[in-house]
Amino acid sequence: xxxxxxxSEEEIISYLLGEVDNDKKLFIQRLISENPQLQExxxxxxxxxxxxxxxxxxxxxxxxxxxxxxxxxxxxxxxGLVEKEETLTLEKQKSxxxxxxxxxxxxxxxxxxxxxxxxxxxSVTDSDHLSTAEITLNREQESNSEQDELEGTTIDAxxxxxxxxxxLALENQxxxxxxxxxxxxxxxxxxxxxxxxxxxLSIGDVLAYSExxxxxxxxxxxxxxxxxxxxxxxxxxxxVQSETLSKIQNLGADHSIMLHTxxxxxxxxxxxxxxxxxxxxxxxxxxxxxxxxxxxxxxxEDIIITEKKRKAAGSENSTQTxxxxxxxxxxxxxxxxxxxxxxxxxxxxxxxxxxxxxxxxKGKTLGKVRIIKKTDTAIEFxxxxxxxxxxxxxxxxLGYQLRLSDSxxxxxxxxGHLTRVKVAEIKNKRMAKSDLVKDLDFTxxxxxxxxxxKLDEKENRIPIK
Amino acid sequence: xxxxxxxxxLKEWFEKLEKPLMNYAFQIVHDREEAQDLVQDTFLRxxxxxxxxxxxxxxxxxxxxxxxxxxxxxxxxxxxTTDEEQLDFLDSFNRTTESILVKxxxxxxxVDRVSHAISLLPKESKELITLKFxxxxxxxxxxxxxGLSVSNxxxxxxxxxKELSSELKAEDFFR
Numbered sequence: 240x241x242x243x244x245x246x247s248e249e250e251i252i253s254y255l256l257g258e259v260d261n262d263k264k265l266f267i268q269r270l271i272s273e274n275p276q277l278q279e280x281x282x283x284x285x286x287x288x289x290x291x292x293x294x295x296x297x298x299x300x301x302x303x304x305x306x307x308x309x310x311x312x313x314x315x316x317x318x319g320l321v322e323k324e325e326t327l328t329l330e331k332q333k334s335x336x337x338x339x340x341x342x343x344x345x346x347x348x349x350x351x352x353x354x355x356x357x358x359x360x361x362s363v364t365d366s367d368h369l370s371t372a373e374i375t376l377n378r379e380q381e382s383n384s385e386q387d388e389l390e391g392t393t394i395d396a397x398x399x400x401x402x403x404x405x406x407l408a409l410e411n412q413x414x415x416x417x418x419x420x421x422x423x424x425x426x427x428x429x430x431x432x433x434x435x436x437x438x439x440l441s442i443g444d445v446l447a448y449s450e451x452x453x454x455x456x457x458x459x460x461x462x463x464x465x466x467x468x469x470x471x472x473x474x475x476x477x478x479v480q481s482e483t484l485s486k487i488q489n490l491g492a493d494h495s496i497m498l499h500t501x502x503x504x505x506x507x508x509x510x511x512x513x514x515x516x517x518x519x520x521x522x523x524x525x526x527x528x529x530x531x532x533x534x535x536x537x538x539x540e541d542i543i544i545t546e547k548k549r550k551a552a553g554s555e556n557s558t559q560t561x562x563x564x565x566x567x568x569x570x571x572x573x574x575x576x577x578x579x580x581x582x583x584x585x586x587x588x589x590x591x592x593x594x595x596x597x598x599x600x601k602g603k604t605l606g607k608v609r610i611i612k613k614t615d616t617a618i619e620f621x622x623x624x625x626x627x628x629x630x631x632x633x634x635x636x637l638g639y640q641l642r643l644s645d646s647x648x649x650x651x652x653x654x655g656h657l658t659r660v661k662v663a664e665i666k667n668k669r670m671a672k673s674d675l676v677k678d679l680d681f682t683x684x685x686x687x688x689x690x691x692x693k694l695d696e697k698e699n700r701i702p703i704k
Numbered sequence: 705x706x707x708x709x710x711x712x713x714l715k716e717w718f719e720k721l722e723k724p725l726m727n728y729a730f731q732i733v734h735d736r737e738e739a740q741d742l743v744q745d746t747f748l749r750x751x752x753x754x755x756x757x758x759x760x761x762x763x764x765x766x767x768x769x770x771x772x773x774x775x776x777x778x779x780x781x782x783x784x785t786t787d788e789e790q791l792d793f794l795d796s797f798n799r800t801t802e803s804i805l806v807k808x809x810x811x812x813x814x815v816d817r818v819s820h821a822i823s824l825l826p827k828e829s830k831e832l833i834t835l836k837f838x839x840x841x842x843x844x845x846x847x848x849x850x851g852l853s854v855s856n857x858x859x860x861x862x863x864x865x866k867e868l869s870s871e872l873k874a875e876d877f878f879r
Contacts, residue, residue: 248862248866249858249859249862249866252861252862252865252866253858253862256836256861257842258842258843258858282878283869283872283873283878284865284869286814286869286872286877286878287818287865287868287869287872288837288865290811290814290815290817290818290868290872291818291822291833291837291865291868292837292838293815293818294815294816294818294819294822295822295833295834295837295838296838297815297819298819298823299731299816299819299820299823300730300731300734301727301730301731301823302726302727302730302736302739306726306730306736307722307723307726307727308722308723308726309722309726309740309743309744310740313740313743313744316744316748317718317744317747317748317751318715318718320748320751320752321711321714321715321718321751322711
């Protein structure tokens with residue numbers, strides 16, 4: 240019943256069905272005529288009653304009770320959809336919650352990522368002032384420091400600036416390689432050589448050369464560089480009877496000077512051509528040769544000995560043929576080199592507690608090494624950071640460099656031919672640093688000493704004879 | 705669910721209206737299998753409906769009826785085509801004739817809807833409807849026949865008509 244109206248819906252239905260008396264009929268008619276809302280109600284009810292009257296005249300066929308249900312397959316389809324919809328709804332509700340968490344993660348990681356990028360950019364910018372090799376060295380030293388901690392060894396703290404300067408110098412030396420050593424001679428060094436040649440022979444001269452070093456520039460790469468010692472001269476070794484010299488002779492060491500080819504630079508070649516005396520050096524008598532002392536060795540450090548082990552066995556003073564940049568060959572006189580002097584200097588190195596590092600001929604760091612055996616001509620060592628035992632074994636080759644410090648904390652670089660003495664058993668799994676210490680199965684290497692340098696206070700290379 | 709119904713409520717609607725809708729579809733298309741297809745389609749549309757459904761029962765009936773009519777039209781079993789042809793033929797009778805024919809068609813649908821609703825009523829209610837609207841008996845006469853009081857007969861009949869009018873109104877029969 241509508242309270243706003245003066246008559247109920249039931250009364251209107253009774254009126255439409257003819258179940259009210261005349262007074263009530265007139266009363267209802269008047270109300271309906273006065274009220275549009277009642278008129279609308281009357282219209283709907285009249286139509287409904289009319290439809291009911293018609294429907295009773297046209298009864299519809301009915302299904303039996305058992306036929307009114309959908310088949311089970313259809314029911315499953317419908318109800319399955321309901322459950323699926325419900326599941327999706329729940330998933331949506333669940334997924335709406337983690338979104339906040341995801342946004343939290345996003346808010347956490349994005350600034351962190353930006354900070355990391357900024358750090359990397361700054362690092363790269365700083366590293367622009369340094370070289371890649373320097374960075375590598377720094378990283379290697381960092382890793383080696385970690386290794387030292389593991390091993391319990393003590394490494395003296397190196398001032399950062401000094402270390403950077405040292406690394407820079409090392410990088411310069413290493414990247415230039417052994418082949419280009421001659422090109423890097425300074426004027427002072429060349430003048431020193433000239434002075435030494437003009438003056439009376441020093442012990443260094445005697446021990447270093449059995450015949451003159453032909454520092455000739457290569458004017459014509461097709462011709463044999465002059466002067467080429469005759470076979471007679473080459474067959475006549477210097478008669479030096481000092482203890483060191485005899486050791487040299489016993490060792491039979493023969494090294495060749497690295498060839499000076501066209502690509503080394505014309506300017507430097509001219510300089511060297513001027514200062515080098517191509518004439519053979521005279522044989523020195525025993526009495527002339529003073530006893531070898533450490534001081535003398537250090538005084539003669541300015542004389543550069545750059546040599547390479549001659550491949551041709553048995554020829555002490557043979558000529559060596561090298562290929563120039565033009566692809567042609569030239570022959571250089573190969574002087575004799577005495578290793579004994581280096582071997583006398585080396586004992587001073589062993590007492591140092593400074594770490595020793597290994598580099599390739601191109602200056603690439605190969606990590607920290609531990610020297611396990613040393614002789615006058617070779618150093619045997621193991622690589623401490625060889626995480627892939629057996630697989631990361633270094634190949635044999637020339638130009639490997641060991642960097643170590645002597646008792647005066649001066650850096651010494653030893654260059655030589657690397658050979659594998661014993662290869663560790665192959666381990667397929669990369670070893671952790673902690674395991675490196677426990678596992679004693681290292682690949683053992685030996686480096687045959689061919690030359691040695693020392694770095695002075697200004698990081699200049701000074702050869703050690 | 706789009707009509708803010710939970711799974712249990714949806715199932716409740718299904719259980720409640722499965723039989724009536726099945727009967728209604730059968731009464732229109734006179735084919736049980738087709739009726740099942742149409743009812744299934746109706747419920748699937750109901751569950752997939754994106755818009756909020758305020759009156760689920762009215763929505764289901766209206767949708768099922770439209771589906772049944774579409775089905776009958778596709779199968780040529782509805783006389784609508786004939787009516788339309790007559791419309792073309794009787795074009796001279798202007799739009800009034802057209803509206804009458806459309807209204808008659810809608811009226812037919814409404815009658816079927818009411819017949820279906822009555823068919824779902826209990827037997828006692830069906831008897832009251834028959835006595836009152838088919839046999840034109842008064843409340844007193846119905847009271848004597850059924851043994852119910854006059855007021856009770858009046859109450860029950862009023863209730864049936866009110867419910868029917870509400871459903872028909874919800875299904876847009878009274879536009």
